[in-house]
Amino acid sequence: MTTESDLYDQKSDDYFGYERPEIASLLPEATNRVLELGCGSGATLRWLRAQRPVEYAVGIEMSPEASRRATSVFDLVLTGNVETMELPGGGFDLILALDVLEHLVDPWTVVRRLHALLNPGGVIIVSLPNVGHYSVAVPLMLLGRWTYADEGLLDRTHLRFFTRRTAIELMTCSGLVMDKIAWTRIWRRRFTMKLVSRFLDHVLPGHLSGFQFLIRVKAP
Secondary structure (H helix, E strand, O other): OOOHHHHHHOOOHHHHOOOOHHHHHHOOOOOOEEEEEOOOOOHHHHHHHHHOOOOEEEEEEOOHHHHHHHOOOOOEEEEOOOOOOOOOOOOEEEEEEEOOHHHOOOHHHHHHHHHOOEEEEEEEEEEEEEOOOHHHHHHHHHHOOOOOEOOOOOEOOOOOOEOHHHHHHHHOOOOOEEEEEEEEOOOOOOHHHHHHHHHHHHHOOHHHHOOEEEEEEEOO
16 A cells, blocks of 8 residues: 555655745745745755855755755754644744645645744745646646646645635635735746747736746735
């Protein structure tokens, strides 16, 4: 029987090593104390420390191997499932949950728990997959096809799927204030497909062309 841990053990090293510089425009002024869920091997925090002063950073990661590598970047790394583990003490200026909440059984409860860890005026930045992206919507509408994969929008470890409206509802369910929202785009590696995807991104509305939502919410 395949367990939750087994599914993540099958991921490539690259899966845990992405940095996310596209969040730069969403960063708050204060980044002294940072908590990152799904921190992987620490690539995003390494990038953040090069951009901003970070006095103390805690990472949470399910993969023991990725957690081990992240210890060189974080002050503290906790290994386990964020839904069932005891969270670190609060007082964070910035919480990152990039490509994390869609993997959870109950992300709404996790958002409420994270809210309690924020300093006044503190910020949570998340990225969530857009289930309305044309790469999912078109095959579903025209062919009735919904095919899970090892990565991407239909990653087989995704348990929750979001539209723009439901993503905002998730992030404001605890009383956090919606502050900013942006899209990420994806362009195929093959030259011809890259041209096609760039064209579609240009002509289609955001709810079809946006690959992920980048959302920033703020503690009142």
